[in-house]
Amino acid sequence: MRRNALPLLLVIAAGCASPSTGEAPHAAPSSSPGLALPATTEVTLPNGMTVLLVPDDEVPLVSFQARFSGGAHYDGHVGEGAAAVLADLLRKGAGGRDARTFQQDVELVGGTFDSAAALDWIVVDAEFLVEDLDLAVELLSDALTRPRLDPAEFEKVRSLRVDRLKAAREEPNAVIDLYWNAWLYPDDVRGTPVAGDEAALARLTLAGVRRLWNTVSQPEGIVLAVAGDFEVESMSARLAAAFPVVKRPAASQMLPAISAESPSGGARVLLVDKPGALQTYLRFGGPGLHWTHPDFPGRFLANTILGGRFTSRLNQALRVEAGLTYGARSGFDDWRGGLFAVRTYTATDTSAEMLEQAQDVVRRFVIEGMTQAELDSARAYVKGQFAPDELETGAQVAGMLLDLRFAGRDLDVIEGLFQRLDALTLDEVNRVVSAGFPGEPWTWVLIGRADVLAPLADELGEVTRIRLSDPGWGPRSR
């Protein structure tokens, strides 16, 4: 069955009609341009798969992004890292092709084909020139319905992942979020490291990965977004033929409901020792406001001012004025309940100064809020950057549609965003700052030289000390 969905996203209407053909005034636009959205078609294939079609003929490419529930959230059933390994295996041989042939056929025509796991889903991404559409759809169908899950490839993928984790430990910036997530969610699937860890990967079995595949691969759970140079009718027919109705064994078990536990905040410090480190890397924060909350637009503007752009208060104070770091940011992790974190680093010998100043910036922001000038600037910035960041290509639109779908949000979040941003007053935004940004006590992860950091960490909260070379990503109960 096929139905036309509501018109979906994008393309900012206002301003589009009148390019800067003359000497426009310098004042930032303050009117309230809405988001005019191109027609997007939603189709349910006979096998139960949902397809979102976003035609875009600017360049002769077609991009595909298929997502299905089954990310690291479900690793608990078979072992951490299972979803990541399963995602890799989807492109390591499928249908009539072994791993090498599959990859060679992608590359022969200059295509790209990737697959990866996140916390909540597994994603398969592919992009091909339009002239190679037949091959693209065949490979996509094979990967999503007939992966080989070959034993030799399983061993290769697993051992390569173990080695890559070892290499990642050499770069604290590459692993600090794994510690942070686990430290804030020690008893919850949201703390699960998507990549697993060395020991968990060693315990993983192919039988377990196959069991996960059987559980998560029901076509009804797959949403495929297609963007690019095609006709809606012919693409729908092509996909219906490529994904036929197949009688499948029932899922071996039902997917568990995703829990909604709050992060474990409080004055706790995970101190990760890296002897000889030149720099100290840090995260601090706590439970924040989730994007499903009606105050999301206010949060968007407020975080832009605190740590969401170059002139944010954090970057201004720590980088521009103090020269303590190359960058300081803040943000909310909406796949982990809206967890708020400040992210930065500094030279080992300026760690104390950094800790003090970073806290001071956030403390003052949460207590005092922002100014009218900051609000106006943030609003212009968010609106000015929205089109190139989110809406310029069909693939960007497709990705946003999938994000909305998997977050259980409807299109109004985007369609009405600019109006909601324009309607916010300073008082309202500052109320969101006060309610949606965590105040003290904050929770901390520090990676660096423990001999230097230990006395500083003691002042921040109860310290748990481990070494960067220790297996795993800090103390967790699951």
Add this chain to the structure above:
Amino acid sequence: MNRLATACLVLAVAASARSAEGPTLDVRQHDLENGLRVLVHEDHSIPNVSLYVFWKVGSRNEVPGITGIAHFFEHMMFTGGEEYGAVFDPTMEAAGGSNNAWTSNDVTVYQDWFPAAQLPLMLDMEADRMRGMVFDPEVVESERNVVASERRLSMEEPGERLTEQLWAAAFTAHPYQWSVLGWMIDIQSWKKSDLEEFFATHYAPENATLVIAGAVDADSVFAMVEKRMGDIPRGPGRRPIHTQEPEQTGERRVTIEDDSGALPQVKCAWHIPATSDPEFAVHEVLERLLIASESSRLHQLLVEQTRTCVEVGGGWQGHQFDPSLFTIECLLREGGDTAAVEKLIYADLQRLAREGPTERELRAARNALRAAAVRRMKTIDGKAELIGETEIFFGGWRNVGARLDAIAAVTVEDVKRVIGLRFTQRNRTVGTLVSVEAK
């Protein structure tokens, strides 16, 4: 005299037997009397603009004692303009714009992304920092610390430390021998007079190309640029970089002993001609054949078959005005033997020189490069960068199509010839990172 030229580029032609034509890219050119070149591509798909200023100055223009200063300028250019220096970023962001910049051995590139209605303001700001710099000592010290932090972050990665030593060994005369970030002691030591001299010498309009892609009208852009930048005087002229790296006459080796538990690494480098040389297309193809994808030869050999390595990378090293390096860089598995990996690499290169790639391998390499060019056309940002890069490094923006033609023309014999000519032991520098016990 001002010249105005219009032309139409056709991308993605004649790569292999395929007949499909790629997208077109219209560019209009306008040269100011002071030497500034302006290139405009109109694209009204979103109401935004991507603006690039390519300055022909990079670490190649430095001398010992002030290494890293070109990169430092990349930072200072956001703070030093007379009118906007103190408010450059706040003004841009309050107008809905954002920016970035990057520095290479050869160029410094400034990027602004903003709503089209703000073009006059953005050109005011670019003109302001093109016109002159004020070096506030406090700002200089703060930015000095920021770039020091950037260097420390980079040096935290064992692979970056090895790369720095590899280039220092491969080049003995040419300024490619030091990294874009520069040596820490130089970062800590340059003076205000060094900064003033560097700006006056290199940040002159004849050394810049302005590229604008987006929802604009080209004639209006040219008029706006003339009004704001037309009276900026030319610079005093600068000495050409005449230093050439002498021919290498034997293998060079460097070793880094690491006690942090890092995985072993080996990086091999060979001297190759500059980006403008007709041979460069062969190196673009070689990168695809050897290392750039999962089915490339060395990935298959080292990661998939012998499973000696975790990752293989490298290739040609950015677009460069002077002869540079082609590298093959391997991250080994724990306890791996770098000598054994080297042996495997050299044996495969010899095989490639003897037998050449298969037609299928060559076709895949060409098609990947052609598709990558099409992908760059998806956004106004990709188009602006492509136009500027082709203008600066490939003999002019009209050569976008010619770049693909050159790749399509690479033959099996070309690959064999270039491997035999360049990838020799005599022309090779090898860096290894080995683990030692902590003291």
